[in-house]
Amino acid sequence: MNCLRFNTWAVTLTFTQECGTLTSHIEIAADLDLEWTQPSNPGPTFISHNEDLRPSVIDLMFHQISDSARSRTNRDPDWKGPADHIPLTTSVILDSVIKGVTRRSITRGSDAEKAFINNLRTGVPAITVGTLNTPADIDRVAQALADVFSTVWDEHSKEVCITKHSQPWWDDECTSLLSQYKTEKLEESWLAFRRTVKAAKRKFFDSRIEDIALLNKCPWDLMEWVKQRKLPACEAI
């Protein structure tokens, strides 16, 4: 953080009393849950090329208050090189694993979906109804239906990771050819991959067009393709 210039570079713990500007900066940072951490080897962070000017401290490092005790800040004069600023290094503690957003799903028109439907077809009629005269009976049948649905779902759905790079036209063939290219690193396999991607895109959009025009007849769905891109609801705010 490039922040302010001092008249004296004798940075000690007492300097906060000398400089009002710094105090106000520290207060602003405290509002944001940040705390100033002093380098373990205090000293100037800016040495001007003009030798008449005195070196000064203008770079400050702030940490989250909860982390500041654990992190260490260092001034590294050796890494300065031809520049006039001395680099500051610090360690930041990251969460051990950054989780992606995942959810379970079944791809439309896939073999998994066919098996899913087939299992439901045999599963639902197999439920025994019996007499339905009390609330408990109704709950039992409803629960039996729910159980059939959830077991079949768990059996056939798979975990997918949702990223902003997911493409609707991507298919299994693309995945296999991409992994083949990654292992072989050959130009032919790259070209084969590109060809497949192109064919997959064309197949996807042709089927979309046919879908919209012949099956569900709502060209309004296509408006999304030509409209201005909208941010997702959570980002728009």
Added chain:
Amino acid sequence: MDDLWNALHNTYNSASGREVDLSELDPLPTLKERDWPPFSALELTDALASCSSRSSPGPDHIMWVHLKVILESHKAIQILLDLANACIRVGHWPKHFKDSISVIIPKPGKPSYSTPKSFKPIVLLNTIGKLIEKMISNRLQFNMIKFDLVHPNQVGGVRQRSTEDAGLFLTHLVRTGWAKGKKTSVVALDIAQFFPSLNHAMLLAILRKQGFSSVVTKFFASYLVDRFTAYMWGLFRSGPRQADIRVGQGSALSPVLSALYIAPVMKLYHMNPVSLKMSLLSFVDDGTVAAQSKSLDENIETLKEAYTLLLSLFVALGLVLEHSKTEYFIFDRSHSDYSPPLDLGYAPYTSDNPLKPNLYWRYLGFYFDRKLLFHEHVRFYSTKALSSVKAMKMLGSSTRGLPPREKRLLYRSCVLPIATYGYRLWFFDGARCKKALSSLKTMQRKAAIWITGAFSTSPTGGVESLAGLIPVHLHLQKMAGRANY
């Protein structure tokens, strides 16, 4: 994240604990109790056939397409029928069907998205439960029409009554007024958070009044309580929360139940002597009061009176009017543009800041103007249709993509209905609509050129006839002729 869920939960359940006054219903006659015969297999298949295969599945992940395949077997149909009939007979709605996900969707076109009110919750329910709800809703609809449970001026949530009927009623009222030398002023009301505000005790009392069988009332008593919902925002999801006071938006029963809920207001209003001077029209949660007299100043007095009366009726039903969204409009064909402001008497429209009419009044998708010319209305819809014609261009060119036959079908089935929405308000014998027709003609010409793949300067009549399209004015004449009976 918890703060967000709490804020949403509190907004959508803000109506809990609101007082209602059941005695307000006393003047209404109690209808004789009717039987509720068990559901038939045909009702189930009919309800299923009308479901969209593309709609989002609920917490059980079963889509309508899947259900349609499952219910090809008679055994499965029988199980569902037994379950549905038992639910009504025993008066119990299983807990599994009460779990739902409320997906938070931004309402389009809001200037700022900083309050929870600019988002709406759409409830995703379990599919089997939805199917049974649909069957019940169809029954209720039938009852509503057959036994005259709703006032004729109530449109929306009722079968066989569309927004066009409401628009026609209003324009007819205005034009007959003009013929008698009367001017019309209207006030449109807005009910705040309509769907979440329906009170359960009140709803059950209304159902009883309207002569529904006691088993049905008992069923609804179980249906409406102990509901749990999990909120979902993008990919984030909250834990289940109790959401009692509400008829979820997204459930098949919500439009019907809300129509039944509003019905007593309409009937009570028409029992009041004020109604002789004023007409009340309602579409789900949009109410409109129209006053007619020789002078606009006189209208203002009657409007104020009716507004106060309606407000007291709505408060008794536990509904809250959003005064800031109240609109006021004047229909007057004289050359004078005198429009007296309306001092509503409720914040923010008090004597310092009275309500003034705008240039256009948008109601139920119609753009009304002071002289009922509908230029703005036609301009809006033909632009909308034109933009869809332009978007459709990516579906095929003269060489690749859709064949012309499909293109024509697409245009006829998807674009024309949009372009001609509400045509009955401005297209009738003796109407002057040359300006309106010309913008529709331009739109149809673009579509005909796209269908045939002709050069852009080809003559309109020729391309239209090659594409098999009727010229717009004749098409409207045909539809108007069919609408008369």
